[in-house]
Amino acid sequence: MPQPFRKMHGLGNDFVVFDARGGAVAMSAARARAIADRHFGVGCDQLVLIEPSDVATARMRIWNADGGEVESCGNATRCVATLLGDGATIETLGGVLDASVTIDGASVDMGAPRFEWDAVPLAYAMDTLALPLAWGGVETIAPPMALSVGNPHVILFVADADALDIEALGRPIENDPIFPERVNVNFATIESRTRIRLRVWERGSGATLACGTGACATAVAAIRAGRAKSGVTVALSGGDLVIDWQPGGTIRMTGPATHVFSGEIDLAAFPA
Ligand SMILES: N[C@H](CCC[C@H](N)C(=O)O)C(=O)O
DSSP: OEEEEEEEEETTEEEEEEEOSSSOOOOOHHHHHHHHOTTTSOOOSEEEEEEOOSSSSEEEEEEETTSOEESOOHHHHHHHHHHHOTTOEEEETTEEEEEEEOSSEEEEEOOOOBOSTTTTTOSSOOOTTSOSOOOTTOOBSSOOEEEESSSEEEEEEBSOGGGSOHHHHHHHHHTOTTSTTOOEEEEEEEEETTEEEEEEEETTTEEESOOHHHHHHHHHHHHHTTSSOTTEEEEETTEEEEEEOOTTSOOEEEEEOEEEEEEEEEGGGSOO
């Protein structure tokens, strides 16, 4: 039985999206991993399933390329918002999100950041706004910060993010035992109070061209540190996102969402 899907991306962070509102689509870690494989499957950074919801317009479930199901995905949320229509609400493991459709994508209220050590989470109590941590090979220009945008992020402020080998640096930090749920690793260079250059090593997917929750986490960290202001542009390798946030409020992320093609696959050809 052919299963339709949409291939979409947010600034090159790409997704295979199944719409299961009309009928269940069985998903598992093994199946997600196989579909995400860029040689033996369809290929994507994350696999996204849209399902019915009792509390929102629809429910969005997200699996990383390694098969792990996760709480939030900013770029995918914008893509799903364009499918659901303006004013949609989207239920995720990280909370219910409000979205509005824009001329080339969407603007999403990603909820409030969480700074408590056990909300990130970290393995034990620590000042998340100035982590007493360092990792070999990464020279930071300010103490690293950690926070949750529904999913866990660590932000390393560096002099030149483009000079770093994030393939070599990202994995050990992602898997550091201080992060019991692992972590998304953000390498950020603050160019001005209105522009941040960001490269991301994503938990479960590796280096991606863009990370929406990473842009949110990094903008919040920079604003909290007094080094940027709300409305900051986060320049990712795949393009720009605009992040609005005031301390005590929720985060609004605005940026493009792109439908590349629609296809269909035989799910029976993939692991159960
Ligand atoms: N790798 C992330 C999920 C996808 C986040 C990213 N693609 C985004 O746009 O927010 C995690 O494990 O929490």
